[in-house]
Amino acid sequence: MNALHHCISQYYPISIPAWEALSSALTRVELPKxxxxxxxGTVCNKLYFLERGCLRGYYNLxxxxxxxxxxxxxxxxxxxxxxxxxxxxxxxxxxxxxSTLWGISSEALHQLFDAxxxxxxxxxxxxxxxxxxxxxxxxxxxxxxxxxxxEQLLGTSPHILQRIPLGxxxxxxxxxxxxxxxxxxxx
Amino acid sequence: MNALHHCISQYYPISIPAWEALSSALTRVELPKxxxxxxxGTVCNKLYFLERGCLRGYYNLxxxxxxxxxxxxxxxxxxxxxxxxxxxxxxxxxxxxxSTLWGISSEALHQLFDAxxxxxxxxxxxxxxxxxxxxxxxxxxxxxxxxxxxEQLLGTSPHILQRIPLGxxxxxxxxxxxxxxxxxxxx
DNA sequence: TTCCTTTTTTGACAATTGTCAAAAGAAAAC
DNA sequence: GTTTTCTTTTGACAATTGTCAAAAAAGGAA
Numbered sequence: 001m002n003a004l005h006h007c008i009s010q011y012y013p014i015s016i017p018a019w020e021a022l023s024s025a026l027t028r029v030e031l032p033k034x035x036x037x038x039x040x041g042t043v044c045n046k047l048y049f050l051e052r053g054c055l056r057g058y059y060n061l062x063x064x065x066x067x068x069x070x071x072x073x074x075x076x077x078x079x080x081x082x083x084x085x086x087x088x089x090x091x092x093x094x095x096x097x098x099s100t101l102w103g104i105s106s107e108a109l110h111q112l113f114d115a116x117x118x119x120x121x122x123x124x125x126x127x128x129x130x131x132x133x134x135x136x137x138x139x140x141x142x143x144x145x146x147x148x149x150x151e152q153l154l155g156t157s158p159h160i161l162q163r164i165p166l167g168x169x170x171x172x173x174x175x176x177x178x179x180x181x182x183x184x185x186x187x
Numbered sequence: 188m189n190a191l192h193h194c195i196s197q198y199y200p201i202s203i204p205a206w207e208a209l210s211s212a213l214t215r216v217e218l219p220k221x222x223x224x225x226x227x228g229t230v231c232n233k234l235y236f237l238e239r240g241c242l243r244g245y246y247n248l249x250x251x252x253x254x255x256x257x258x259x260x261x262x263x264x265x266x267x268x269x270x271x272x273x274x275x276x277x278x279x280x281x282x283x284x285x286s287t288l289w290g291i292s293s294e295a296l297h298q299l300f301d302a303x304x305x306x307x308x309x310x311x312x313x314x315x316x317x318x319x320x321x322x323x324x325x326x327x328x329x330x331x332x333x334x335x336x337x338e339q340l341l342g343t344s345p346h347i348l349q350r351i352p353l354g355x356x357x358x359x360x361x362x363x364x365x366x367x368x369x370x371x372x373x374x
Numbered sequence: 375t376t377c378c379t380t381t382t383t384t385g386a387c388a389a390t391t392g393t394c395a396a397a398a399g400a401a402a403a404c
Numbered sequence: 405g406t407t408t409t410c411t412t413t414t415g416a417c418a419a420t421t422g423t424c425a426a427a428a429a430a431g432g433a434a
């Protein structure tokens with residue numbers, strides 16, 4: 001749980017009572033490789049912090065698995081659409097490496113928001129940072145070639161390439177596995 | 188300002204004191220077509236609510252203008268990256284139709300957050316809704332063809348097509364103007 | 375090791391999309 | 405109404421990327 005506290009303090013340092021309330025509301029979750037944290041068609045009403053391991057979010061489109069994000073150590077994980085809208089999502093979240101997570105339910109989190117203004121501020125700030133990241137990714141997707149997107153990924157997250165199968169990375173980049181393989185051979 | 192109050196209440200109904208504090212902190216901004224709300228290379232430290240008119244966000248890439256969002260009536264407008272990170276952004280925000288906006292500075296907004304927890308909650312909730320929208324757009328960009336993205340836009344925002352030049356829409360969809368023109372002729 | 379499964383690469387070809395250039399059309403200015 | 409400017413369409417061709425199928429390579433299990 002120290003990792004979470006450290007992670008949080010980089011966004012916004014919350015008060016000791018807020019931290020105590022938060023940490024006592026968390027549940028530890030251990031999942032082995034290939035397990036599912038969230039299944040499509042269900043409501044995901046938990047938010048997780050990933051302490052150890054790695055996961056991916058994907059959905060099924062025309063019989064193919066389409067990966068659209070990866071989560072690594074010290075990332076916040078949930079099916080955002082489902083968590084925020086409280087509706088069933090199309091997203092599956094699968095464990096790619098044995099993982100340790102800390103989870104909190106939507107209800108518990110909102111109760112904490114009522115009691116601790118600074119906790120809600122923390123979440124607002126984290127949301128904003130995640131928004132910026134998403135915006136950057138959208139811009140890359142919209143205006144860069146497959147090769148440029150791959151090279152950008154190489155620069156910002158070289159660890160992805162050692163930990164994730166090529167097909168899933170290709171899907172994440174919005175290209176076919178064959179194209180990514182060819183890009184790599186021509187670098 | 189009624190439009191803003193109505194818009195806000197659809198996200199989260201704030202208290203009367205919070206609304207009074209917010210509304211007295213707002214500045215009205217009138218801008219004619221082709222004016223700039225934000226210029227690249229500057230810090231955008233204001234958040235706007237667009238009451239009337241329409242705008243676009245774009246940046247320059249290899250000498251070309253790349254449009255990546257449009258704002259219409261009752262949208263919240265800012266250069267999100269710059270507003271959140273407080274750093275100069277690469278984004279220009281240009282007025283496409285004579286517009287009326289209500290603006291608030293980052294400093295004033297954060298002061299209001301300290302005084303009114305419910306205002307910060309409102310912004311957290313709005314952020315979340317905007318995050319979901321962005322996520323949907325990313326998924327379309329990543330896994331749909333140009334034609335599918337165009338048809339999706341036709342379905343969700345037909346008004347865009349009557350108000351925005353084709354070249355800017357094409358840019359927004361991540362395709363060339365010629366390709367969009369050909370897609371339209373084949374529907 | 376050997377076998378089996380999964381992952382990655384390669385080839386051939388098709389489909390999609392981009393680029394450049396010019397023409398046509400629409401809107402604004404005079 | 406005419407001219408000028410901006411926007412949209414069309415043509416020809418090139419570049420990029422996808423699809424299908426098979427081979428090669430890598431990783432695990434027995």
